[in-house]
Amino acid sequence: MLKKNSYVMISALILMLSVLVSACGGTNNTKGNNAATNTPAAETETPAATEEPAAQLRSYETAKGAVEIPTKPLRVVTDYYGGELLAVGANVVGVEPSAFDNPFLKEQLKGAEDVGAPINVEKVLELKPDLIVVMYDESYEALSKIAPTLHIPYGTATNIYETVKLFGDIAGAQDKAEQFIADFNKKAAEGREKLKGVVDENATFGLYELTDKGELWIFGDNAGRGGQAIYNALKLKMPAINENAKEQTVQLSLEALPEYAADYMFLTTYDPEKKGEELKKLKESGVWRGLNASKNNTIFYNDFDTYYRYDPIAIMGQIDLFVDMLVERAEENKK
Template sequence: MKKLLVPFLLLIVLTISACNSATTKQESNPTKAENKATTITYQSENGPIDVPSNPQRVVVLSSFTGNVMALNVKLVGVDSWSKMNPRFEKALKDVQEVSDESLEKIIELKPDLIIGLSDTKNIDKLKQIAPTVTYTYAKVDYLTQQLEIGKLLNKEKEAKTWIDDFKKRAQKAGEDIKAKIGADKTISVIESSDKQLYVFGNNWGRGTEILYQEMKLEMPKKVKEMALKDGFYALSLEVLPQYAGDYVILSKNPDADNSFQQTDTYKNMPAVKNKQLFEVNAKEFYFNDPLTLDYQLEYFIKNLLGK
């Protein structure tokens, strides 16, 4: 009886030992499914790329800083244009200013995701630091761009919710504005930069997407002819009145030469004489990310509707 019992007990011990060994092996070697859960595959314009499913240290080398901030994702590095935006100043206080040439600085920030434009320099080197996704500016419309950023950051639902709400608010405001000022009234977006003036089409930031795409307000014929295709058009002071609508949004760079505002050409424009020209800080109005768009919409409602 004892001779039979010993092999039986030995078999039980070996079985338990094998089970424990298998369990330990599984714990020390996560399954492929568990590994895959830490990343997602984003379909970028350059093909599929694996990116963090929950990025914690993002570097933005372009105009998409506000797009990322709107989705509450942590930034560790941003471009100079974003850093000089007064409305972003508080949120970006501890975020480093970087460029596509400050590779060592970017390495020190230990990013887990880098976002840039298609013409960003050193892309191959950046890809060695962290997954790098680039976009071609204006390849998709401004709201689709936010949806793409949402997909990239694994926050597509949040992006879609904001987009739907924003469109409703902007379109309703447009209906109210046209009812107040007249559907046939025109509006221009003009900007001062150094010693050059620019007028913008319907997709170049500065609130143009809201005014023309969502609100369906009219741009002057001359603006439509010269700025609609390329998005912007450089002009001289002498021809400025030809591009000025009944209403004008003047995106004014406080650091630029704005002496043109002291000229008779400027002062005699109907929009100026009728007090229908509204100045905004260009540094706050440049972009078309959700944070800036919400600010622009509030500004237009306040100044064009008087609310």
């Protein structure tokens, strides 16, 4: 009886061990077979890090050779082309310091940072641009190691149409460039209409600047000071002697000024310390007081920061400023 019981106990023990071994084997199979747990294989593996798609690039030809640039740049750093890039909707994240004094750009540059003048390479690196556009190339090699860099020398474009088309192409925003030009043409036409009957169609208009050193200059249609707005948009006439000048800027002596005088004269004064001494001397001079524009009250003294600017957004804004001042002065002179 004892032997029989022992045999039964041993048999039961062997059976229990067999079940236990089968269970362990089943557990191992479950871990190795996702179907057993209804868990998709992808969910049991560690997911790979999501990679950003590579930006599409295109070749852009420059004087320094072909440069591979993004077809749609997302973060642009520039020195002196802030307004040109903003005009076509580019995201300007860094720009030289004087751009922040441009009254036409202040709102649009609220999110941008000062990259210095000359441009500070370390600051540019912090901003992580995917495109850099510079007027001056002193740091070109260093900047090119940060991101694709385009050197666009001053004077590459000669008027607002060429400028907007150029930067629309650079920013991959040809549609926005076309829209800007359409808006510019519309505003220019409206301005010309407002001036009908206000100024004589044969009257001449001159742009002048006095410096804090007493230097006197006259400007053409593409050197800032409102040239694009006056001559291109509003189609007002230059003084004949300046119309044929090859240079955009000509320095004048006070004695030669009457030869370059216009029926309407717009003077900006470069006087960073706001001393006003040279302007006072000019106004008190016999030459200045003897000008027809002085006698007819058609001289306008304009703010440097507002009229120095020549980017497309500034030019657009200057149209209204010139039209308004001419209309107001005409009303004043009637009294």
